[in-house]
Amino acid sequence: MQTTGADLLIRLLERQGIDTIAGIPGGASLPLYDALRSSRIRHVLARHEQGAGFIAQGMARATGRAAVCFGTSGPGATNLLTAIADAKLDSIPIVAITGQVPCAMIGTDAFQEIDTYGLTVPITKHNYLVRSADELLEIIPDAFRIAQSGRPGPVVVDVPKDVQQAAIDVATLPEPGTPDPRPAIAPADVAAAAEMIAAAERPLLLIGAGVIAAGASERLRELAEKDLIPVASTLLGLGALPSHHPLFLGMVGMHAARSTNLALEECDLLIALGIRFDDRATGKVAAFCPGAKIIHVDIDASELGKIKQPALGIEGDVGDWLDIVLPRLGARRREPWLRRVDELRTEHPLATPGRDDPLQPYGAVHQTAALAGDGAIVTSDVGQHQMWAAQAFPFSSPRQWLTSGGLGTMGFGLPAAIGAALAYPERKVICFTGDGSLLMNLQELATAAEENVDVAVVLLNNGHLGLVRQQQQLFYGERYHASRFHAAPDFAAIARGFGIEAYDLGRTADPRASLERALSRRGPCLINIPIPAAENVYPMVPPGAANRDMIDGGTHAE
Amino acid sequence: MQNNAPEALEANAAAPSGAVLRLVVQNHPGVMSHVCGLFARRAFNLEAILCLPSGDGRRSVILLVANEDQRLEQVIRQLAKLEDVVEVRRAPEAGHAFAAAARIVC
Numbered sequence: 113m114q115t116t117g118a119d120l121l122i123r124l125l126e127r128q129g130i131d132t133i134a135g136i137p138g139g140a141s142l143p144l145y146d147a148l149r150s151s152r153i154r155h156v157l158a159r160h161e162q163g164a165g166f167i168a169q170g171m172a173r174a175t176g177r178a179a180v181c182f183g184t185s186g187p188g189a190t191n192l193l194t195a196i197a198d199a200k201l202d203s204i205p206i207v208a209i210t211g212q213v214p215c216a217m218i219g220t221d222a223f224q225e226i227d228t229y230g231l232t233v234p235i236t237k238h239n240y241l242v243r244s245a246d247e248l249l250e251i252i253p254d255a256f257r258i259a260q261s262g263r264p265g266p267v268v269v270d271v272p273k274d275v276q277q278a279a280i281d282v283a284t285l286p287e288p289g290t291p292d293p294r295p296a297i298a299p300a301d302v303a304a305a306a307e308m309i310a311a312a313e314r315p316l317l318l319i320g321a322g323v324i325a326a327g328a329s330e331r332l333r334e335l336a337e338k339d340l341i342p343v344a345s346t347l348l349g350l351g352a353l354p355s356h357h358p359l360f361l362g363m364v365g366m367h368a369a370r371s372t373n374l375a376l377e378e379c380d381l382l383i384a385l386g387i388r389f390d391d392r393a394t395g396k397v398a399a400f401c402p403g404a405k406i407i408h409v410d411i412d413a414s415e416l417g418k419i420k421q422p423a424l425g426i427e428g429d430v431g432d433w434l435d436i437v438l439p440r441l442g443a444r445r446r447e448p449w450l451r452r453v454d455e456l457r458t459e460h461p462l463a464t465p466g467r468d469d470p471l472q473p474y475g476a477v478h479q480t481a482a483l484a485g486d487g488a489i490v491t492s493d494v495g496q497h498q499m500w501a502a503q504a505f506p507f508s509s510p511r512q513w514l515t516s517g518g519l520g521t522m523g524f525g526l527p528a529a530i531g532a533a534l535a536y537p538e539r540k541v542i543c544f545t546g547d548g549s550l551l552m553n554l555q556e557l558a559t560a561a562e563e564n565v566d567v568a569v570v571l572l573n574n575g576h577l578g579l580v581r582q583q584q585q586l587f588y589g590e591r592y593h594a595s596r597f598h599a600a601p602d603f604a605a606i607a608r609g610f611g612i613e614a615y616d617l618g619r620t621a622d623p624r625a626s627l628e629r630a631l632s633r634r635g636p637c638l639i640n641i642p643i644p645a646a647e648n649v650y651p652m653v654p655p656g657a658a659n660r661d662m663i664d665g666g667t668h669a670e
Numbered sequence: 671m672q673n674n675a676p677e678a679l680e681a682n683a684a685a686p687s688g689a690v691l692r693l694v695v696q697n698h699p700g701v702m703s704h705v706c707g708l709f710a711r712r713a714f715n716l717e718a719i720l721c722l723p724s725g726d727g728r729r730s731v732i733l734l735v736a737n738e739d740q741r742l743e744q745v746i747r748q749l750a751k752l753e754d755v756v757e758v759r760r761a762p763e764a765g766h767a768f769a770a771a772a773r774i775v776c
Contacts (some may be wrong), residue, residue: 238752414748
């Protein structure tokens with residue numbers, strides 16, 4: 113079959129099952145777009161390449177399958193970098209395809225030339241500069257294989273314009289790339305783990321994104337229920353066990369309920385599944401779970417012992433491990449430990465003041481959750497609103513909560529929500545955001561309007577970079593600087609300017625009714641919720657401190 | 671280059687000390703940036719590098735000298751994760767290559 117590099121690339125993407133691509137065209141990617149025109153793949157025109165990258169992330173995080181974004185050379189590629197780096201830190205499978213200047217012009221500082229390969233080495237799982245059209249036959253399936261194998265991650269494929277235009281004769285198309293076989297779990301490790309769990313008096317499960325990536329939520333619940341082991345979660349593990357589950361202790365770390373961090377402090381066995389001991393979860397590492405042996409299961413061998421030396425490190429898929437270990441466990445009851453955990457929960461619960469008032473942080477989260485229902489997908493930006501949502505939203509299923517954890521990228525929420533809504537058009541998508549974060553990818557409101565996605569942007573508006581303000585208050589002697597926005601945009605008017613329905617709960621007599629109206633309609637909308645600027649996220653572990661040393665609103669009331 | 675008596679060369683030849691790692695990698699432009707970038711990004715120490723194509727030229731062998739400390743195992747695991755790294759192992763027997771190189775280069 114006679115074809116071109118661009119046609120071949122699009123054909124290979126179709127064979128990977130790709131149905132939607134987010135991107136922005138430019139000079140060096142025009143052959144790709146010309147080929148895309150006659151494809152059944154739908155192109156979603158983002159308004160900034162970072163938006164395109166996060167739309168792809170939203171699709172990938174919501175479905176678990178690799179998603180694709182397109183950017184042109186030069187600024188198209190550099191604009192994608194943040195979304196790619198974000199995917200690397202949170203292990204999200206995306207394939208970013210960039211145009212590049214023609215091979216003969218590489219290295220000449222040509223118009224819109226940038227070393228995309230060099231720039232993406234440290235922020236990808238793997239990356240390619242395609243040097244001839246026939247290389248695409250190997251590279252495209254490989255890109256998808258790598259993105260989805262083991263610990264998932266982003267792959268960049270940089271395609272020079274002349275490679276896109278090159279004629280190529282293809283005899284047979286390669287099979288689509290599929291994940292590599294998972295590593296086998298050593299039987300000795302399973303036996304040892306079963307013994308350690310059986311011997312533990314105060315075991316605790318700490319779950320992370322690896323549980324969700326493995327699709328192991330059900331088996332995790334089985335393990336917890338069989339042996340009655342309490343479960344704490346990292347920020348990215350939320351949803352793997354329903355928030356209302358009696359054994360669920362919530363999020364661990366910097367903004368955990370005090371009872372959760374104290375339970376970790378007291379456990380004698382930490383079963384860490386698909387986590388990477390991030391510093392926001394562990395606090396001061398030397399003081400993390402001081403009395404516990406650790407079993408660490410992770411598909412990425414380099415995570416075992418990277419931060420915390422486990423007594424037993426197991427390289428493998430969390431789901432595979434659970435499959436093997438579950439039948440070996442003998443439903444042990446540890447009444448004193450369960451009583452102690454309950455006692456901690458009673459003594460040090462998470463305080464959520466203002467729960468019934470939609471104009472208060474926890475109220476906004478709580479009321480939105482009640483109105484949105486169980487089926488809603490929830491994205492967030494980064495900051496106070498993210499932590500309030502993580503603490504208080506009643507997550508009920510894996511892949512329901514999409515948030516930028518490792519990189520902590522403000523601007524993630526809106527485009528990720530658009531991506532999730534494209535993947536699941538029948539589900540409501542809530543994007544919790546702040547007035548700082550929303551402005552970082554505000555332009556994607558145009559994409560939301562154009563695609564008419566069912567995304568409700570719930571804007572907790574405090575006129576500040578709230579988490580910065582909070583840190584300046586608590587740790588910099590209330591010396592506030594550059595954390596307050598002196599100009600207050602009218603977000604409702606801005607949304608309407610983009611052709612999006614908007615509600616301003618600060619300008620309505622009945623905020624709750626207004627919120628209900630907003631969330632009961634379909635299609636994109638923005639809900640501006642003015643909240644008090646002095647509200648802080650509590651409790652809080654000061655950066656660098658041990659998780660036991662939490663401060664709360666009582667100690668630091670203004 | 672006036673002072674090129676054999677004794678002087680020996681005196682200048684300071685072969686790097688540390689753990690020697692042997693990597694078999696796919697031979698294409700960019701592999702070195704992946705390997706060296708990894709050391710830079712993760713603040714691992716890289717004392718010396720030797721790299722030569724091997725066999726039919728589709729693969730290369732890279733010899734590295736890294737610090738022998740508690741992070742070395744992490745270095746090896748991170749190297750093993752690189753897609754273009756086919757094989758990585760400790761190779762104390764290859765240390766003399768650096769001594770020989772030191773005599774020529776230093």
